Amino acid sequence: MAEDDLKKPDSELTPEEMRENAIRLAFGGDGERFRRFCKELEDRIPPGTAAVLGGSSVMGHSYEGAPYDAEGPGSSDLDVYLIGEAAVQFFTLNGFWIPGIHSHPIKDGDEEIAPGLKDLRHSLKRIAGREVTIQASQNFYYWFRERWLGQPYLLLAGTLDEIGRAHV
Numbered sequence: 001m002a003e004d005d006l007k008k009p010d011s012e013l014t015p016e017e018m019r020e021n022a023i024r025l026a027f028g029g030d031g032e033r034f035r036r037f038c039k040e041l042e043d044r045i046p047p048g049t050a051a052v053l054g055g056s057s058v059m060g061h062s063y064e065g066a067p068y069d070a071e072g073p074g075s076s077d078l079d080v081y082l083i084g085e086a087a088v089q090f091f092t093l094n095g096f097w098i099p100g101i102h103s104h105p106i107k108d109g110d111e112e113i114a115p116g117l118k119d120l121r122h123s124l125k126r127i128a129g130r131e132v133t134i135q136a137s138q139n140f141y142y143w144f145r146e147r148w149l150g151q152p153y154l155l156l157a158g159t160l161d162e163i164g165r166a167h168v
Contacts, residue, residue, distance in 0.1 A: 010059045018058035018154040025068040026057040037127045041157035044120050046086035050158030055079035058154045077131035087136035090114040102141050105133035
């Protein structure tokens, strides 16, 4: 049996396993820096909004199978998703994949799609010491991606109920 056959599917990763992956891979094992990152989000996201981390930092590999930081230390980014109506309101009309539902990621060179998130993103980049992207989605879209498509997300700030709704 090949090693890949023994791996747990990404959709079955526990929050503890995802947190351990994120701290080890994206924060160089520095749990305090990870906590500062989460605190920054907690302090700055609107009420009724949740922040989750997705992508290779929680899975340990990209969707194509490449390991985190495959192109060298610091080469992979952190994919932060803000969940809820207030988060979606940060984005201009040209900042959406699906208007009003799911945004493009904010990254260097296109911060004009969500100017109100620019300072937060730069603060998160300083704490993490690597690139950070921020996207926003309505509650149901996040729920669909997590529950139906099996995309794992780690809750960093705010709260989500069982059907993916962000709330205070």
